[in-house]
């Protein structure tokens with residue numbers, strides 16, 4: 001069962017990385033500027049001279065930028081083709097402080113208390129959360145930090161769109177629900193969730209318009225105000241940035 005799930009993931013991303021077939025999703029990702037900026041700001045301001053693990057790095061993702069910001073980075077992914085492409089890019093960049101390995105995120109071949117920072121974008125919702133959080137807590141130093149950017153699975157309209165477009169996702173991925181957000185709190189003493197993209201989803205059809213950027217900035221600001229005044233609405237948003245400190249080692 002577990003092997004089947006992992007093979008499905010490998011097969012799906014083999015096709016994606018080979019054909020770049022995720023291009024059709026890019027119009028949605030055009031609205032993610034402010035969540036990505038938040039994620040990047042946290043990562044790049046904390047990573048210098050640190051050992052960083054990029055969890056589920058695909059074809060390289062943030063690993064190169066982290067290395068440029070002075071981190072020593074290991075990117076791991078279960079996809080052989082993803083890691084092969086990351087290694088090819090790595091040769092071209094000439095960066096000495098970044099490496100990539102094919103590895104299962106739920107069973108890391110890494111010693112305990114090794115990394116200062118673990119990060120990942122769009123990875124936790126592809127994994128068995130209990131297994132992966134156990135591994136994250138194990139390989140993170142006691143004073144280490146982790147940060148993830150993940151989709152949420154609580155908005156019925158977004159879920160209906162997902163239902164209509166199953167080919168865009170793997171069978172087993174599970175955008176995070178309330179129970180997952182609660183579960184994460186069992187593994188870290190300090191957990192922060194920052195939510196993004198609710199009204200800003202309305203900007204998607206206008207991504208090729210001249211005023212798109214200013215429209216997006218306004219909608220992003222509106223979202224943050226909305227979440228402040230009506231807090232439960234944030235659970236309807238599309239993405240969450242999860243920052244974690246103080247891993248609970250005894251778990």
Ligand SMILES: C[S@@+](CC[C@H](N)C(=O)[O-])C[C@H]1O[C@@H](n2cnc3c(N)ncnc32)[C@H](O)[C@@H]1O
Pocket residue numbers: 006009010013055056057058059061076077078079082103104105106120121122123126127
């Ligand atoms: C949505 S992609 C994100 C890739 C990358 N983080 C990015 O933002 O471009 C999800 C990644 O999870 C990887 N993955 C799925 N299951 C995995 C596992 N058990 N261990 C490691 N990586 C896994 C897939 O191969 C894929 O590269």
